[in-house]
Amino acid sequence: EVQLVQSGAEVKKPGESLKISCKGSGYRFSSYWIGWVRQRPGKGLEWMGIIYVGDSDTRYSPSFQGQVTFSADKSISTAYLQWSSLKASDTAMYYCARHNCSGGNCYFHSWGQGTLVTVSS
């Protein structure tokens, strides 16, 4: 069974750095892309981007380019999302998901449980 388990909730102050994680199991982690999705409180889903775990190739949404960094460590089947300087507007639930592509269609097949990030002074 494919499982993605994310790290726990975080409370940070503006300007602080943060790295959250997403650990996969039940499949060959290094052979798939992992995506990140933001959901602000009471709002919709936002596609942040994807990283290919095998070689760390990344694709960012223009809205998130330069604002966050994706990374991965295939030796421990873990992907990461990090910020160097958090803002209050980064307060949101963040989901990781396995990105599948089949016959010209790409989609998020399996999702993590989410990591709630709260940024407040």
Place this chain on the structure above:
Amino acid sequence: SYELTQPPSVSVSPGQTARITCSGDALPKQYASWYQQKPGQAPVLVIYKDSERPSGIPERFSGSSSGTIVTLTISGVQAEDEADYYCQSADSSGSSPYVFGTGTKVTVL
């Protein structure tokens, strides 16, 4: 930036059919997927490649495509289908790899 537009809400009585639309200029050239999200839970994939259903998703969920509009249909709606639904697709221009729709709240009366 590319946008996928959905109606904010759809209301349906139990046993009836709910139809949720998603419109976008690139949809004639790009496949769409659909996700269900219940309160406090992570999204779940219910349709991919416009009309394919993942294993474990009930047959009452179906998808279709026509021009710039894709549609998620829930036949014989049940109370447990009350949730937010999001479409997702790609931008054929390449400016943004993938985007989600604006989301639709389905209320079962």
